[in-house]
Amino acid sequence: MSVPQAILLKNGRIIDPANKLDKKANILVEKGIISAIFAPRQKAPSLPKKLLSFDLQGKWVVPGLIDMHVHLREPGEEYKETIESGTRAAAAGGFTAVACMPNTMPVNDCQSVTRLILEKAEESAFARVYPVGAISKGSQGKTLAEFGELKTAGAVAVTDDGKPVSDSQLMRRALEYASNHKLLVISHSEDSSLSRHGAMNEGFISTSMGLKGIPHIAEEIMVFRDLAVADYTGCHLHLAHISTRESINLIRQAKKKGCPVTAETAPHYFTLTEEAVKGYDTNAKMNPPLRTEKDREAIIAAIKDGTIDVIATDHAPHSVLEKDIEFDKAANGIIGLETAVPLALALFRKGHVDASRLVELLSSNPARILGVTGGTLGLGVEADITVIDPEQHFVLREQDILSKSKNSPFIGSKLQGKAVLTLCGGRITHNLL
Amino acid sequence: MSSQYLFAHKHILGLDHLSVPDIEHILNTAESFKEISTRAIKKVPVLRGKTVITLFFEPSTRTRLSFDIAAKRMSADTFSITASTSSTTKGETLADTARNIEAMMPDILIMRHPSSGAAHYLARHMKTSVINAGDGSHEHPSQGLLDLMTVKERKGKISGLKIAIIGDISHSRVAHSDIIGFSKMGANVFVSGPATLIPKKIEELGATVCSTIDEAVNNADVVMPLRIQIERQNDPLIPSLREYASVFGINRQVMQAAKPDALLMHPGPINRGVELAPDVADSAQSVILAQVTNGVAIRMALMYLVLGGK
Numbered sequence: 001m002s003v004p005q006a007i008l009l010k011n012g013r014i015i016d017p018a019n020k021l022d023k024k025a026n027i028l029v030e031k032g033i034i035s036a037i038f039a040p041r042q043k044a045p046s047l048p049k050k051l052l053s054f055d056l057q058g059k060w061v062v063p064g065l066i067d068m069h070v071h072l073r074e075p076g077e078e079y080k081e082t083i084e085s086g087t088r089a090a091a092a093g094g095f096t097a098v099a100c101m102p103n104t105m106p107v108n109d110c111q112s113v114t115r116l117i118l119e120k121a122e123e124s125a126f127a128r129v130y131p132v133g134a135i136s137k138g139s140q141g142k143t144l145a146e147f148g149e150l151k152t153a154g155a156v157a158v159t160d161d162g163k164p165v166s167d168s169q170l171m172r173r174a175l176e177y178a179s180n181h182k183l184l185v186i187s188h189s190e191d192s193s194l195s196r197h198g199a200m201n202e203g204f205i206s207t208s209m210g211l212k213g214i215p216h217i218a219e220e221i222m223v224f225r226d227l228a229v230a231d232y233t234g235c236h237l238h239l240a241h242i243s244t245r246e247s248i249n250l251i252r253q254a255k256k257k258g259c260p261v262t263a264e265t266a267p268h269y270f271t272l273t274e275e276a277v278k279g280y281d282t283n284a285k286m287n288p289p290l291r292t293e294k295d296r297e298a299i300i301a302a303i304k305d306g307t308i309d310v311i312a313t314d315h316a317p318h319s320v321l322e323k324d325i326e327f328d329k330a331a332n333g334i335i336g337l338e339t340a341v342p343l344a345l346a347l348f349r350k351g352h353v354d355a356s357r358l359v360e361l362l363s364s365n366p367a368r369i370l371g372v373t374g375g376t377l378g379l380g381v382e383a384d385i386t387v388i389d390p391e392q393h394f395v396l397r398e399q400d401i402l403s404k405s406k407n408s409p410f411i412g413s414k415l416q417g418k419a420v421l422t423l424c425g426g427r428i429t430h431n432l433l
Numbered sequence: 434m435s436s437q438y439l440f441a442h443k444h445i446l447g448l449d450h451l452s453v454p455d456i457e458h459i460l461n462t463a464e465s466f467k468e469i470s471t472r473a474i475k476k477v478p479v480l481r482g483k484t485v486i487t488l489f490f491e492p493s494t495r496t497r498l499s500f501d502i503a504a505k506r507m508s509a510d511t512f513s514i515t516a517s518t519s520s521t522t523k524g525e526t527l528a529d530t531a532r533n534i535e536a537m538m539p540d541i542l543i544m545r546h547p548s549s550g551a552a553h554y555l556a557r558h559m560k561t562s563v564i565n566a567g568d569g570s571h572e573h574p575s576q577g578l579l580d581l582m583t584v585k586e587r588k589g590k591i592s593g594l595k596i597a598i599i600g601d602i603s604h605s606r607v608a609h610s611d612i613i614g615f616s617k618m619g620a621n622v623f624v625s626g627p628a629t630l631i632p633k634k635i636e637e638l639g640a641t642v643c644s645t646i647d648e649a650v651n652n653a654d655v656v657m658p659l660r661i662q663i664e665r666q667n668d669p670l671i672p673s674l675r676e677y678a679s680v681f682g683i684n685r686q687v688m689q690a691a692k693p694d695a696l697l698m699h700p701g702p703i704n705r706g707v708e709l710a711p712d713v714a715d716s717a718q719s720v721i722l723a724q725v726t727n728g729v730a731i732r733m734a735l736m737y738l739v740l741g742g743k
Contacts, residue, residue: 204634206633208449208637325527325554326546326554
């Protein structure tokens with residue numbers, strides 16, 4: 001896919017919180033770089049002859065969205081997703097970059113796996129791919145992975161995501177050692193002695209469905225431990241997929257005290273509750289599990305007040321082999337790249353957040369936390385740009401999903417808001433216009 | 434029963450989806466079928482030409498035999514598949530097993546499975562009527578119904594009675610179906626046992642939780658100890674069966690707190706000397722074998738009704 005010589009994005013609403021910008025303007029992209037931003041009535045700079053022009057009246061033009069929590073499944077589980085199919089889904093969902101979790105087969109715990117991922121991405125990806133290495137060798141929770149070599153090979157962060165780091169000393173050492181290498185540490189906060197064999201949130205619904213529950217304290221106990229370790233070491237820690245009210249309270253207090261922590265949640269945690277599991281729908285099974293309405297409300301409050309910094313999808317593709325089976329045996333996780341924009345826009349439509357805040361959550365904050373390019377639309381930067389039509393209504397149909405896996409609880413749902421054009425480094429990676 | 438009433442369930446997955454009129458209709462139908470089992474020739478032709486398959490992925494003596502006998506007394510042709518003889522041991526999925534069985538055109542599939550919701554999953558994949566013979570820790574509707582039938586038969590009513598269920602409530606599908614069924618029919622259900630085996634929010638299902646078994650058994654009309662499901666335990670739930678028997682076991686002394694005419698019930702199999710003292714199990718108050726007899730009638734009624742019998 002080549003980069004067009006010049007692209008003119010006309011009449012869109014430019015929303016760029018990093019530059020405190022929210023106004024109607026035109027953007028000129030030349031050779032993949034943003035070369036001019038000017039008011040629609042302003043005299044245009046001299047435009048190149050060969051120009052691809054889009055009229056974006058009524059649409060949002062925002063810095064390319066960055067999903068800092070996806071599972072691309074390559075290497076090892078290519079029947080669920082590949083770097084190509086996953087980033088194609090990302091581009092269709094408006095993302096220009098994804099950070100991919102290390103729980104592949106083999107685990108991305110060494111430089112050769114990181115290099116492989118980046119080579120595959122170079123060949124086939126529709127978005128920037130930022131590999132995340134493992135905290136421990138094989139994500140076994142025993143000894144540190146080689147952070148220095150992971151970083152040199154191109155990893156941007158480390159995590160044992162999918163599993164917690166149960167050993168507190170290992171978490172402490174990971175934070176300390178990662179600081180040498182300017183690597184972000186991401187924690188999957190879960191006390192697995194409390195959550196083991198659980199299939200959904202523990203409460204009346206788990207009891208009435210005869211399913212083993214995962215209590216909310218399984219997350220909160222580990223969030224508290226993680227906050228204590230971050231505070232003690234002074235090293236930045238990022239908490240993945242926060243799902244409970246008490247986790248939010250703990251993070252809010254810790255941030256007030258100056259604890260170096262950031263946190264993300266996923267669209268399903270502010271959209272759905274454990275009610276979605278009724279009928280044994282395995283597409284509502286994930287870890288952490290869907291929680292209660294009170295938790296959902298607390299997540300939204302945290303998105304509003306800044307306790308939550310990032311919306312990331314935890315895109316977790318699974319095939320029918322893992323999902324069209326008995327509920328307790330089904331795998332955890334749902335895909336999310338192609339539904340994040342409409343689900344996040346629902347927060348905007350309900351008045352919980354303004355447009356700038358949404359862009360922070362989906363672009364500028366993940367860029368800053370990961371320490372990667374993007375997250376802004378300044379002059380001279382690479383053109384990672386997402387165009388969103390906030391008014392477009394659609395029903396999510398299985399056959400329209402570009403991810404190889406179709407495990408979404410939103411299939412059949414009426415959604416509003418869609419990415420209609422995605423530019424990644426000036427390349428058109430998605431275009432519905 | 435009003436003439437307007439129509440039994441409209443194709444599948445029996447649990448008591449939670451049955452209404453009070455549904456339950457009354459099933460109990461009445463079962464009562465009328467009970468007599469068949471006492472005849473010299475124990476067979477009626479109501480399900481002649483129908484095919485009934487029992488598919489059991491967990492061990493069972495009573496339930497499988499009871500369904501099998503019930504189907505044969507109605508003249509259905511019955512076939513039985515168990516976990517060790519099924520292709521799931523060769524890696525076949527439940528959905529594929531179901532599709533293959535369905536391709537042979539059965540009329541009723543009766544399944545027991547260790548996963549909660551397995552019967553619901555099957556019902557979504559099949560046109561055949563599915564009767565849940567126990568799914569994980571979720572429900573065991575035919576057992577719940579036969580318990581209701583037994584109490585109604587002995588006490589003449591269900592409404593207003595105090596039912597005490599003692600033991601492993603968390604892992605017991607019988608407890609779940611009984612709590613739902615007895616509450617729906619107007620009884621007051623009390624549960625007690627080790628707090629490690631009482632699931633969260635069980636009160637919202639209609640049960641009152643008691644911290645001591647004496648409180649639960651006090652003045653009860655029905656006392657039902659449940660088996661400690663040792664094979665399910667991978668969790669530090671109780672220190673020992675010995676202590677369980679001494680603190681939570683139902684013995685003669687505990688039974689004295691119940692009403693003098695209280696019924697002793699047990700879904701079986703019994704761990705004699707653990708949850709139930711042998712002399713109580715064999716006492717005059719025990720209706721454990723009457724439960725088993727009624728089980729056949731309940732299962733005859735369920736098969737008859739899901740195939741459209743009026």
